[in-house]
Amino acid sequence: MLTRIANSLYWTGRYLERSEHLARYLRVQYFSMQDIPMQDSRAFTLRSIERMYKGDNDPEKTLSEAEVLRSVGMSYEEPSSIRSTVRLARENARALRHVISTELWESINAFYLYCNNFSPDFFVTHGLHEFTSEVGRCCAIIRSRLDDTLLQDETWTLMKLGIHLERAVQLLRILLSKLYDIEEMNARGDNPILRQYQGTVILKILEGFDLHQQIYHQPLSPQTTVDFLVAHPQFARSATYNLRAVTTLIERLDGNAPEKNPVLFQAGKLFHYFRYLEYAEVEDDLVGQLSKALDSVYALHDAIQARYFGESE
Template sequence: MLSRIGNSLFWMGRYIERAEHLARYSRVQYVSSVDAPLGQNRDFVLESILDMAGSTDAYKALHPALEDNQVINYITVSEENPFSLLSYIGRIRENARGARDSISIELWEAINRFYHKVNGSLTGELPAEEIEFFARRIEENSYITKGYIENTLLHNDVWMLISLGIHLERVIQVIRILQTKLHDIEKLEAAGKQEGALENYQWATTLESTEGFDMYMRCHKTSPTRTHVLDFLLFDTQFPKSVAYSMERVRDCIQGIAFQQEEPKKESIEFMAGKLACRFQYLTIEEVEDRAAPFLKRTLDAVYELAQQLDVKYLKYH
């Protein structure tokens, strides 16, 4: 397969997953803030959305204050933001177009409908009160698209490259959500707002942002706490949004793709992915709970390094 095609397939998967997680996080945090416990103001929620998206500095460089409509518009559809939800959906379609001869006509049509449904619903700037409708449209179409990926493609290198992008990006987004929530809780503690209800609320919205609240309650049968939520989202190998589950899928995809690897074993991407996957198989929450923030940072750095090596060695083209 040409590197150009592989690059398009891999990034199509990544952008699908990135758009879905950013849409859901923005929707859950903003909409649920209406029912938030006392002590959490709207600026706190807007900062959390920008932080998770990695857009805080870029937004503040353009806008002097946090304002509901400006933040939601910037994250979703603003032309000032090259990493808006709308731009990600455009990139999904462009990458699908670049690999058009490698994917099924059903998948291409689903992505094309996704693009036109989202763009067709816009009439200009997106007011904050429309985030529920806009985000759900992205989430639902993301699942439809991933259904066509699973059910209309041969499970060969094409499917594995898309799946690799999806699961690699899922690891990144779940870790970013956890990092953002740990940072949010630190800010609450610094402000002297340490009551249990407010922190438990933060962990509940973390689960909702990963569509994990219901399954968490079935597993743990207790209100969300730091220990249990971190354990569930990091180490539960049966939950498909957990880091452990997705790292196993990343390893399986890399092992299944016919990469020509000539470097020493310890420098190969197969070795890197296997080492990361095994880390989550044999660690326990007790070993990382007290150092969760540095653990998440090290893990995210390792995942970024794996993605960079994939790009440099196999997917880069000129």
């Protein structure tokens, strides 16, 4: 397969997965401010959204709700917006029409058309929940088309590789964004119950709240949250689950060749780090440890890019 085609398959998967996580973060974080009895809950929520989308961590910055929502949801000028991410997925997929199924292409194209035709003014005033929920529904349809209408060959493997690596990236970014929120609340001396509620928000963003309750049978705590989201091998959004998938997919790309593959070795080490992470070893510097882990996932991407595509995105 041409490296250009392989690269487009990988990035189609990454952009699709990214759009869903961005949409879920925006929906859950935005509507959570209605449940927080804080004097400046709106400003706090908008700062959190800005941090997740743009990496902006200035607590003194004055934010306009309409401008923030339009920028992160609808703006094509903002490369990290939901709309921009969906357009990038569609642009990559358009170059793949000769290697992917008609059904998969049509579902990706329909997703783009829905986002492109959605009114930015309606999104800002009334349409946020509708739009972000539809993003999740469209991504679920696309994943089903990927699994049901393609052979599980190199094409399927590369798209799945992009999906699972991006899912690990977004998990860590969401955790870090919410930990910064908690640090901000600590600095202001906010009610501990409000800080604890941020753990609930994290789990709802990642659609793991109910599963967490079923598994642990105890009040939510920082330890159970980290154990579940990072180390649990059977939760499909956990770091462990997705790094195991990445490792398996890299093995498929190599055809289980006997010679040592440094990228596979790198992925395997990262999988085992997440799988056997002990909360007690990281709790004193959780932000620092998760930041290092995120850097390691980015480094794994760089290694994948260099070995299989021979270029950088």
